[in-house]
Amino acid sequence: MIDPNSRPMSIKGPYENERARLDGTFTDLDREWRKKWLKAQELGHHEPRTQFSASQMEMNPIRRAYxxxxxxxxxxxxSRLPCYNLWIYGERTQIVRYFTGKYLLVGWLVLGVAYNLKYNPHDWTRKKGWSIYGAKHAVYPGDSNFPAAQTDKKPSDYANYGFKNATI
Structure with a gap:
């Protein structure tokens, strides 16, 4: 930030201090000048205008589009975001904007995965789709049913992909 004292001259003039305006040396010409200066400080209906920052100018058009x-x-x-200190106003807005974008991105990702799991299962009619397999329970030496084999499945049940249940 530029130090206001390092500028070549003050745009407020010699009467920026209230004491200087009340000490009796304030003339009608000075009052007219101050009135014009205060009028010039009012913002128009189209101000403040937002300009592309240098970081936005460096972004490619695709990134700017999304x-x-x-x-x-x-x-x-x-202007409506809560802020406790005006110095961190821009930083706070950027942090909220960053996490909002990430939250929306993760939300769309979860919705896409849920949709594909529900409506595009892997079955015998096509090669595409998601297959979800359950794990077998671990049987360790020392258990009561250690050399136990699963007897509820037949060899024709493996790689079935729903063909046995098809109503053709």
């Missing part, structure tokens, strides 16, 4: 929805929403919400 970032646009959240950037637009957060540019409108920036």
């Amino acid at each position: 970032r646009f929805p959240l950037d637009y929403v957060f540019s409108k919400l920036q």
